[in-house]
Amino acid sequence: MLVARFMPQILRNRSKAAAFAMSVAAVASFALPASTAQAAPTAVDCDSGDVCFWTERNFEGRKCSWNAADMDWRSAPVxxxxxxxxxxxxxxxxxxxxRFTGVVYYKGANGNDRAGCTRQQHGxxxxxxxxxxxxxxxxGRCG
Incomplete structure (x- = not known):
């Protein structure tokens, strides 16, 4: 009997709580920026105009960079x-x-064995x- 007596009040409160939660979610969807699958890096140490490669993930470790094409990373000039x-x-x-849309990188010297391509201002x-x-x-098309 006790449950039957308070059931209408419980249901009313549950409905109000659900409505409040929906309102908060709706406001939050407008107030908060939408997340993206890949956020732009905030502080990548790569000079404007260069392409940079690192030995570690997330732009860490040892870095090599160029502002021009290089057909053999192991010989001069760079x-x-x-x-x-x-x-x-x-x-x-x-x-x-x-003039360019991206940079193509290769496992071999002289542009042999393509590994990938990265568009400008991406990484x-x-x-x-x-x-x-x-x-x-x-x-050409990249990414």
């Missing part, structure tokens, strides 16, 4: 000292040229299971 011994785990393309973590040896800017 060399990447760790490219023969360490896998590349992250990349950021800070390119700014309107992120790579599989980290391979070494890279060359890259070039591209006007």
């Amino acid at each position: 060399t990447c000292s760790w490219s023969a011994t360490h896998n590349v785990k992250s990349v950021y393309n800070a390119g700014t040229s309107s 992120g973590n790579l599989a980290g299971t391979y070494k890279l040896r060359s890259h070039e800017w591209t006007t």
Whole structure:
């Protein structure tokens, strides 16, 4: 009998609580920014116009960077000292040229064995299971 006596009040309170929760959720959806699958990095150490590669995820570890194509990272004029011994785990393309859409990177010298492509002003973590040896800017589709 006691439950039957208070059931209407319990149901009313539950309905009010549900309505309040829905209102809070609706307001929050307008007040809070929507999350994205891949947030833009806040402080990537890669000079404007360069493409940068790191030995660790999240733009950490040792870095090599270029502002032009390089068909062999292990020979002059620009060399990447760790490219023969360490896998590349992250990349950021800070390119700014309107002539190019991205940078293509390769496991072999002279643009052999394409590993991936990263659009300008984008970057992120790579599989980290391979070494890279060359890259070039591209006007083609990337990403």
